Amino acid sequence: MRRGRQPARGPRTAKTLQPTIGDVARRAGVSRATVSRVLNEYPHVRPQVRTDVQRAIRALRYRPDQVARSLARRETKTLGLVVADITNPFYAETARAIVETARGHGYNVILCNTDNLHRLQEEYVEVLRQRRVDGIIFGSVFLDDPVVEALVEAGYPCVMYNRRLRSGRGNYIVLDNASASHDLTRHLLDLGHRHIGFITGLRDLSTASERLRGYRAALRAAGLPADSRLMRPGAFKAEMAQRAAQELLKLPRRPTAIMAGNDLMALGVMQAAGDLGLRVPEDLAVVGFDDIEIAAHRQIQLTTMAQQKAEMGRMAVVWMLEIIRDPRRYRREPLQQILTPTLVVRRTCGALLRGDKSGDRRATVPRPGRRAGRSGEGKALRVPSSRKEKR
Numbered sequence: 001m002r003r004g005r006q007p008a009r010g011p012r013t014a015k016t017l018q019p020t021i022g023d024v025a026r027r028a029g030v031s032r033a034t035v036s037r038v039l040n041e042y043p044h045v046r047p048q049v050r051t052d053v054q055r056a057i058r059a060l061r062y063r064p065d066q067v068a069r070s071l072a073r074r075e076t077k078t079l080g081l082v083v084a085d086i087t088n089p090f091y092a093e094t095a096r097a098i099v100e101t102a103r104g105h106g107y108n109v110i111l112c113n114t115d116n117l118h119r120l121q122e123e124y125v126e127v128l129r130q131r132r133v134d135g136i137i138f139g140s141v142f143l144d145d146p147v148v149e150a151l152v153e154a155g156y157p158c159v160m161y162n163r164r165l166r167s168g169r170g171n172y173i174v175l176d177n178a179s180a181s182h183d184l185t186r187h188l189l190d191l192g193h194r195h196i197g198f199i200t201g202l203r204d205l206s207t208a209s210e211r212l213r214g215y216r217a218a219l220r221a222a223g224l225p226a227d228s229r230l231m232r233p234g235a236f237k238a239e240m241a242q243r244a245a246q247e248l249l250k251l252p253r254r255p256t257a258i259m260a261g262n263d264l265m266a267l268g269v270m271q272a273a274g275d276l277g278l279r280v281p282e283d284l285a286v287v288g289f290d291d292i293e294i295a296a297h298r299q300i301q302l303t304t305m306a307q308q309k310a311e312m313g314r315m316a317v318v319w320m321l322e323i324i325r326d327p328r329r330y331r332r333e334p335l336q337q338i339l340t341p342t343l344v345v346r347r348t349c350g351a352l353l354r355g356d357k358s359g360d361r362r363a364t365v366p367r368p369g370r371r372a373g374r375s376g377e378g379k380a381l382r383v384p385s386s387r388k389e390k391r
Contacts, residue, residue: 019060028056039064078108079320080128080136082121084163086113088236088264089292090309091139094161097313098137105321107134114140116202116235122147135320141165142204155331157323161316162307163206171323171335173315177207180305180341181214181259182221184287187303187343188257189222191351193285197248197255199234199241199265208236211261211289230255234265241265245272249284257285257349263292263304270300270348281350291344301347308339 021039025032030049037045038053056062079102083091099109110133112124121140125147128136135157141148143166151158152170160172188196198215201208216226229251232244241260248255249272260266266288273284280286288295291306315337323330345351 019062021062021064023060024053024056024062027060028052075134075324076132077106078110078131078133079317080112080124080131080133081109082112082114082124082128082136082138082140084114084116084140085236086111088262089294090162090262090290090307093292093309094139094313094316097310098317101314101317105317107317107321116140116205118142118145118147121145125151134324135159137161137316137320139163141206143206143209144204155327157320157327159316159320159323159335161312166206168336169334171319171330173312173319173337173339174206175307175341176338177210178214178217180289181211182218183214183341183343184259184289184305185215185218186222187345187351188259188285188287188349189218191257191285191349193257194224195230195253195255195257197230197232197245197258199232199244199248199258199260199269201234201236201261201265203233208261215259234261234268236262236265238264238268238271241268242272245269246276249273249276249278255284257287260286260288263288263290263295263302266302266304266348267294267300270302281348285350286348291342295344296346303346303349303351304344306342306344308342312339 021032021035025035028035028049030053034045034049035053035056038050079098081095081098083095085091086095095111099111102109110128110131112120112128114120114124121142125136136151136159138148138158138160139162141160141163145165148158148160149165149167149169152165158170160170160174162174164170164172164174185196196215196219198212200212203209212231219226230248232247234241234244241264245258245268248258258269260269266286269284269286270280273280273286278284286302288302288304289307290309291304294300295302295304319335323335
């Protein structure tokens with residue numbers, strides 16, 4: 001049979017110099033459809049044919065058109081990550097774990113930073129949806145957050161970490177903040193402090209409201225009033241906490257200890273104490289939250305309530321991939337995990353300076369799932385287990 005005339009080929013450009021799926025098919029002696037099946041890992045391809053196609057791909061150094069594949073599969077292999085403040089080491093550490101875990105599963109991550117602004121959160125969600133990301137991981141949700149509530153209601157794949165909605169809806173991984181704050185306050189009470197200041201985060205965040213609740217509960221349990229004069233807003237920022245601490249430390253009866261809602265604010269408190277000529281911990285005990293990397297620095301040695309930051313980030317990605325595969329199931333049965341906190345006792349609370357053994361005594365407090373252990377520098381009450389919350 002006579003072949004028809006082939007159309008003349010024009011000059012090859014830089015784009016056409018790249019091997020195509022047709023080039024792979026001709027080299028392997030198969031159809032373009034067969035090459036596509038191999039690329040998409042279809043199971044019903046003969047082993048020898050699969051081997052021939054893979055050899056052709058390697059020989060030609062062929063790279064699939066990811067955009068075209070995404071359109072065909074209706075996925076982009078991209079996740080959105082929305083965080084509240086990337087300058088906060090807590091978010092930097094969790095973001096790293098999220099990006100590394102996502103890459104290990106063949107996903108890229110688009111990072112967005114909201115600076116704790118509702119307006120920016122709304123804008124970024126719209127941008128990410130226009131880019132057709134396969135799902136969004138939030139480290140930035142507010143207690144009342146219509147944007148995220150709407151995503152949850154629509155069954156859109158999203159996972160929250162560190163914070164959650166007031167409604168309790170959706171998939172989230174958080175610390176048991178109220179218990180953590182209660183235990184941290186109790187630690188200071190055990191050291192003899194009765195005049196304890198507290199610098200809070202933003203009130204419209206679950207982390208801030210739950211930590212404030214735990215602080216108040218511990219004082220009530222000790223028969224002490226939760227004095228509003230000892231509480232100041234710090235917005236989870238070091239500079240704001242520094243100003244708040246200066247106010248507390250200039251009171252006629254200043255606090256003997258200050259608990260900060262995160263480690264950045266605790267560093268601000270230490271700066272304020274130094275500016276006023278006070279020594280930490282001799283004149284003022286200071287404790288924080290998160291156990292960021294600098295907290296363990298030899299010149300700082302901050303007592304803090306640690307979070308499982310890397311584990312939180314890894315879990316968020318693994319959960320997201322499960323949700324992407326079966327969004328209907330997790331709309332009906334959301335994944336919700338509350339991680340158990342770890343008290344890490346270092347220099348700034350004064351326990352080690354006094355030779356106090358309260359850290360060991362805290363290990364004996366009867367609480368389901370708790371056991372004593374050690375972590376990093378100083379004494380630690382570690383609880384590696386976590387519990388699933390059911391609603």
